[in-house]
Amino acid sequence: MLVPPIGCHDEFKGDTSMSTDVAAPAAPAPAPVRMTAEQREAFERDGYIVLPGVLSQAELIRYTAAIDHLYARATRLGEIARDGSLHRLSAVAACPELADLMTHPAAFPMVWQTLGWNVHVYHSHLDVHPTVPSAKPFRFEWHQDGGRQNREIESNPRPRMSVKLAFWLSDVSEPGRGNFKVVPGSHLTNRIDGPPRRDVEWPDPEGAIPVTVNAGDAVFFDRRIWHARSDNHSPITRKAVFFGYTYRWVARRDEAPAIPAVLAGLTPVQRQLLGVLGGRANHAVDGGDHAWGHFPDEVPLYGYLKENGLLDPGFPPLIP
Ligand SMILES: O=C(O)CCC(=O)C(=O)O
Numbered sequence: 001m002l003v004p005p006i007g008c009h010d011e012f013k014g015d016t017s018m019s020t021d022v023a024a025p026a027a028p029a030p031a032p033v034r035m036t037a038e039q040r041e042a043f044e045r046d047g048y049i050v051l052p053g054v055l056s057q058a059e060l061i062r063y064t065a066a067i068d069h070l071y072a073r074a075t076r077l078g079e080i081a082r083d084g085s086l087h088r089l090s091a092v093a094a095c096p097e098l099a100d101l102m103t104h105p106a107a108f109p110m111v112w113q114t115l116g117w118n119v120h121v122y123h124s125h126l127d128v129h130p131t132v133p134s135a136k137p138f139r140f141e142w143h144q145d146g147g148r149q150n151r152e153i154e155s156n157p158r159p160r161m162s163v164k165l166a167f168w169l170s171d172v173s174e175p176g177r178g179n180f181k182v183v184p185g186s187h188l189t190n191r192i193d194g195p196p197r198r199d200v201e202w203p204d205p206e207g208a209i210p211v212t213v214n215a216g217d218a219v220f221f222d223r224r225i226w227h228a229r230s231d232n233h234s235p236i237t238r239k240a241v242f243f244g245y246t247y248r249w250v251a252r253r254d255e256a257p258a259i260p261a262v263l264a265g266l267t268p269v270q271r272q273l274l275g276v277l278g279g280r281a282n283h284a285v286d287g288g289d290h291a292w293g294h295f296p297d298e299v300p301l302y303g304y305l306k307e308n309g310l311l312d313p314g315f316p317p318l319i320p
Contacts (some may be wrong), residue, residue, distance in 0.1 A: 032109035032310070043114070047187030047225035048211070054106040055167065055216035064169045066097040067239055071128050084130040090255040091124040091241055092274060096262040098126065099270050102243050107165050110220045111245045112310075114163055116317025117302040118293040121273045122162065123244040123253045129178045130238075132231040140198045141230075142181075142205060145223035145244060150190075157188040162223040162246035169239040171215045178232030179210035180219060180240075187224035204228075245273070248291040248299075256281040268300035296320040 035043075043049045055063070070088065074080050081087070088094045092102060102108070102121060111119060123145075144150055149161055172179045183205050186192065195202035205226060211219055221227065223244065232238045256276045257263060263276055271277050277300070278285040285298065296302040302320065305311050311318045 030105045032308075033106050035110055035113045039110075040113075043110075043220065043222070046184040048182055048184070048219055048221035049110075050211065050213055051107055051110070051218040051220060052214070053216055054104060054218040055169075057216075060169060060216050063098065063101060063167070063241070064239060066095050067126055067128060067169065067241075070095050070126070083133055083136060086126075086128040088126050089124070089253075091126045091243065092121075092262075092270075093255045093257045095126060096257055096259075096265070098241055099262075099266055101167055101241055102273055103267065103269055104165075104167075104218075107167070107218045107220065111163055111165065112301060112305065112318075113315075114160075114317075115245060115247065116315075117296070117299060117305055117311075118248050118291075118317075119245050119273070119301065120248050120252060120275055121243050121254060122246045122250060124242060126239075126241045127229075128237060128239050129229075129232045131235055132233060136231060138199060138201045140195050140200070140202050141228035142192060142194060142208075142226055143228065144187075144226060156190050158190055158224050160187075160222055160224060161250065162244050164221050164223060164242055164244045166219040166221070167241045167243075168213050168215055168217050168219070169241070170236055172210075172238060173212050173214050174234070175210040175212060176230075176232075177234040177236055178238030179212060179230050181208055181210050181228045181230050182221070183207045183226045184209065186226040187222040189226070192226050248272075248286075248293070269304060272300045293320075 039049050071080070071086055074086055074088070079086070092099050102124075144158070145164065146158075146161055150158060153159060166180060171177065181204065183192070184207065186205070186207070192205045210230060213219060252275050254274075256274045258281070263271070263279065266274070266276075268277075275281060275286045277283065277290075284290070289295070290298065293299070302311075305318065311320075313319060
């Protein structure tokens with residue numbers, strides 16, 4: 001896809017040149033990775049898996065530069081939190097250069113091999129966390145994703161509903177670097193022991209571990225796994241991008257990119273994921289019966305999977 005030059009969207013408002021650039025001859029699309037039996041078993045058992053080395057060195061440099069640029073701009077605009085961190089929602093709207101991460105061929109196939117083709121990104125964020133100041137107030141960060149899904153759906157265990165990909169742009173291969181923390185296997189547990197209020201000091205849940213991964217690795221997790229961000233006590237600024245995927249019949253929280261040049265540079269599957277299949281947010285084809293899955297042939301991810309013989313008839317979410 002064609003994306004704006006390094007630097008996120010505010011910098012190129014109104015410039016449509018990138019949508020008409022003469023593209024270099026397209027390299028053949030890499031074959032999608034298949035979830036191995038071992039990966040599926042580990043994902044079902046532990047609620048997460050690590051995907052090592054998803055990003056090439058060139059991709060790491062490109063995505064890091066885009067995030068650094070956004071961070072520098074947010075700093076100039078006074079949008080950085082007091083502790084120096086940046087937690088920006090709607091990752092692609094905020095930084096269109098991240099669009100290819102959302103459909104990365106070494107990671108995104110995990111999503112459709114789990115949820116099927118009728119999916120979109122409902123929630124995403126890019127995060128920059130420098131070393132924490134020494135006196136940071138305590139906050140119990142442990143949660144399952146899904147917000148009110150955890151109150152309003154009565155089953156035990158809760159249904160999966162969504163999965164998330166976390167792409168790591170900084171090295172969190174040692175604990176203490178702002179690692180993602182999880183309780184392996186806790187996705188099938190509706191409750192964990194926690195404090196009466198989030199600012200009351202409380203130990204990590206039993207079995208909690210920091211996920212230690214290298215820059216360029218991704219973590220694929222079930223939204224139900226009890227997880228938390230941890231503080232970064234290292235000198236390495238922690239940088240990561242998270243995409244949460246769910247069924248198109250669940251509302252999106254994210255804002256879609258609104259700039260025509262950005263939309264024009266997206267692939268059809270990316271447009272599906274961002275809820276702009278109709279060319280703009282809240283278009284009819286992104287809701288109603290379309291989101292319900294009644295028109296599979298008009299859903300780009302379905303078309304792609306069909307064309308490539310990837311619609312496993314034995315897996316219900318892939319059946320039209
Ligand atoms: O930033 C992290 O390590 C955790 C992110 C998180 O809690 C989430 O994506 O729901």
